[in-house]
Amino acid sequence: MLKIALCVKQVPDTTDIRWTENNTIQREGVESVINPYDVYAAEFALKIKEDLKDVEITVFTMGPNQASDMLRKLIAIGCDKAVLISDRKFAGADTYATGKTISAAIKTELPDFDLIVCGQFAVDGDTAQTGPCIAEFLNIPQVTYTQKFEKVDEKSIELKRIMENGIERVKTSYPVLICVLEGKFEPRRPTINGVKYASKQEIRICDAQAIGLEPEQVGLKGSPTYVSKAFRNMSNHNAQKFELSTDESVKLLNERIKSMEVENA
């Protein structure tokens, strides 16, 4: 059996941002959605399951209790088990502490994994770092910027990934961590049976102690970076707005382009 750890994240709706006193993001009580790139990662894992059949997908997420709804939805569309890594002590974790925490949870809960699948980015932080951090802490290879898999079997997987100026086709054995960048598909809808099944599944909850981490290794304390200051992003363009006829608009457009004295215009 191929064992997949699928790592997902709930992200706050980026139009509704609140900050804590420590200048970290207030996550509780904010409307949350599954990170879009993690939807691609889930699809990637579920496609492997469709191809190989004998596959078990365990979803891992780090977050508050409300994240269990997202975990149940993922079970309803075909994932098998779910682990919620949750502890107040995890608050304020940067990518280093997050990578350490998730890797410790995988080590404890799914030590014989073959594949770890993550989204390439999370749209809230957009660091693209957590995946590689997990891989480093588990000392396994990684393939980032993955477009899709071309072949998969019990021993290895062939992938297409996007690198500077081109596309690489690579082959790797297990264990490996894969970060998924793209997904072109219709989102899966859970079946009624899937929802019923998911509602009966127990979601395993792990705190810091359960995964063998000390309080000073996690959250803000375990993070080498910290936010010293946060401020609003201001534009320095002078907004001028024109409501003109089409002809006048075209004329204005042409004038503005010519006035910039761009060589090839």
Next chain:
Amino acid sequence: MPNSEYTGIMLYAQLTRENYIHTVFFELLEKAHELSQKLGGAEISAVCFASPDSIEGFRGAFENMGVNKVYYFEDKRLQNYSTEYYSKLFTNLVNEVKPEILLIGATNQGRDLAPRISSALHTGLTADCIELDINEKGLLAATRPTFGGELMATILCKNYPQMATVRPNVFKVHNVNYHVNTEFIKKDTSILDSLTNHVEILEFKKTVENEINNLDNADIVVAGGMGLKNEKGFELLQKFAHKIGGIVGATRPAVENGLAPHSVQIGQTGKTVRPKIYIACGISGAVQHTVGMDKAEHIIAINNDPNAPIFDIADTGIVGDFFEIAQKYIEM
């Protein structure tokens, strides 16, 4: 507090497949000179992974750009990027040289490599910075957009080296000449004998459309959003861009809806561009997009919704129908 054991600024000099130094290195280098001055003349070093006997070709570039030391690894096994090989050698080098700051360009390769190194070194890494400075305590103050660009956060690091990545096109290059004697230091690669590279490259296909490079260096970018509705809208955008002499870009929703490839996506989770003219067509102006283009010299927006947020940041905002205006412009 600065730790005297760690000194100097180290930069990753990524070599491309065509064997030239990636432009983001020169952008980082210019910023490094500024930081070096603020640190009282900290040494600037570069790290290079090269194929055998190829480093000589770069000597002039490093000397004229004021790099004090180049640490390089020459080995056949390093010809193609390997996460496992590069990160191991890089990590060992940092442990030996102990720079106080380590900067890496946020190319796909840099973003693959940097978090492996920072995790192995148990230090912090701030991604996609738009500004780097030295604070009053002599620490690296790295500023980056967060939450889709809504907010800027200045981040400090408790450990050493203080690491940061910066996307291409964020810092400007002024081509100052320095003329220093660069010391080239060849590093041992024999540790590779005891390592395995698990990810085997079967094939590399250069992207046919040269948009990737073109978009990075374009003087004019003509970008489309969901206001262009469908493929027809993007066909018109292409013709419009061609007439103006610009390169096509797109927003994330347009890319997600299959109207344009990810390689031309601008904004958060896409590219950062800084052209002379940026023409936003049918783009509402979500911060997730504008964070990747607000460094353009002149922003023109065409949108039929007079209340679209894009007008708040456009130098020239044209309220009107893109299809009519573009069609007329093409026929002009």
